[in-house]
Amino acid sequence: MDVSNSGPQTTGSEDWPSDWLRATLGFLALRALSAGPSYGYAIISELERHGFGTIKGGTLYPLLTRYETAGLVTTEWRAGAGGPGRKYFALTDQGRAELTRLSADWRRFATISTDYLNP
Template sequence: MQHKQWPAEWMRGVLGLCVLKSLEPGPTYGYAIASALESAGLGAVKGGTLYPLLTRLESNGLVTTEWRAGEGGPGRKYFRLTPEGLAELERQQSQWRHFTGIVHAHLNAEEYQP
């Protein structure tokens, strides 16, 4: 199910994790990350939201950057997960699965069974 726009507070809570996941296959650039997020059903993520997040991830040692020359156009800044970024992705994915299991059980009036 795809929605054009999710509640902002939901996106704030999950965007960092989703960006890390978008970087898992290998280095890529901002527009491609935004496109992957939109294709996944998360809606359009504006550059004014994405690039500051990528800068924070880089400042925290989870992502490195590299400029690559463009073919017939300007260069692009590519982002890559560091080993610490990959470990953080794995940690956050595990926590997210646990958390969403609890929420799902609560919404369905069930007891959570991990």
């Protein structure tokens, strides 16, 4: 994934309640890695581009570190072209399965919540 390859959806920054982001950032970060290995700034830019606001490094990196410990992602340092290296995060099979499970759970939860809000 590359920051320069911006997707079609550019919904701008949003100021969502921090509780909402705290609850969903885990599988959103996994989703951001589903297209292929990516690095910190690219993940933050991807989430920002899709309207989740600017996620801080102090929030993202501890999450990815925990996922690495749990075996959901692997990391690899790649030398940068003329600049510092980049730490790439990639989904493992376990991470992909977890993303599938959490996505399904979230869709079910969102449907129930939406149905309840719109009787």
